[in-house]
Amino acid sequence: MSRLIILLALLGMVGCSDDSSPSGPSPNNSTNNSTNNPTNNSGSNNTNQTNQNTSNNPEDMGVTEDMASDMPEPDMAEDMEPDLPAIEDFPCFHPSSETGCPEGEFGGGAMFTAMELPEDNSCCFDFNSDGATDNRLGTLLGIATSLGFDVNEGLAEALQFGDVIYVLEFANLANTTRDSEFDLTFYTGRDTDIDFEPNFAGNGSVYLRGDAFNSEMPIDPKWQFSEASLSEGVVEASGGTMLLEFPGLLEEVRIQAINVRLEANLSSDSDLAAGGRVTLSQGKLGGIILRDDFYGSLNDASKACECLNREVYDQRASGTYACNSTLADETACQTALPGCRFLASSQYCGVLGTLSGNVDIDTDGDGDNDGYSFGATFETVGTKIEGIDPF
């Protein structure tokens, strides 16, 4: 509780002048519509596998050569697609109907073992096209660290002990011969048993949590990248959504980030088949938390407090938020959980409200900043995705 108060008081000290100085005229809003992009599990790449086998078969090539005089040259050129570089072979990329390939509902899985928001702008992406990477959230958290509260430490512990499990799933490679686009999906997970050590070492299995789905039947994941590609051992993705949590700091607050980008190295021993394990290293993540989502999450938390039972943040015409907690609320919440006590305190709730002016990104291009940028480094080990959490 006290650490939280100190943090928020400090965050308030950062000031709220940024709202009046909107960043450049080139907002990155091209990917806003990616939210809730449903998974395409049509298995359409089976045909592509066949194409690859045909074109790579030496005997077929020989036949083609023999018949070359009968064939018009333009067709030859088209078939061989000389301008497109060959890409890596990904055997059994989920889903695959090739003989001997594993079958299952979900593709290869990577599980976060580390995630850290640098406390400056050193990572990871430029969201307002001014040439500098943006990480407003990390900068704010850095102030907390300087006073003894390390948010990154809380996240590291939560990932190490499985209190927070983040999983990336690899599926639906577009075309194995000429197009390395695939579906990259972000899930929250749960260990399939009570021993998390094997998971952390890359030998475990996880269930995907129900809250990671808009619908489980048919499968419709909540958090997905609109574009993802694999090339020369590097994964690149953009237009994504994911969940951000602040374990140990603001337990009640779980926020969906938008415009999420990702870059990471794919280990060569990664298995992209159904149930396979995928290892990413030197990962970079970045995205935006919308101010409305952040204060909406706090309002959800206050509504869930019996002693408050209402939204404590009111939105001003300017887009910033003001806390409406009163002394009577403070009294009513005296014996409630720390989060509720905080939101009932007009003083601390109010301090957090001043943060609402600290946004640094204009996501909709209207000239007013409306979101907080973040950047984070991450590492993963492989994990088997066992399926959707049955419990």
Ligand SMILES: [Ca+2]
């Ligand atoms: Ca920037």
Ligand SMILES: [Ca+2]
């Ligand atoms: Ca386990």
Ligand SMILES: [Ca+2]
């Ligand atoms: Ca805006």
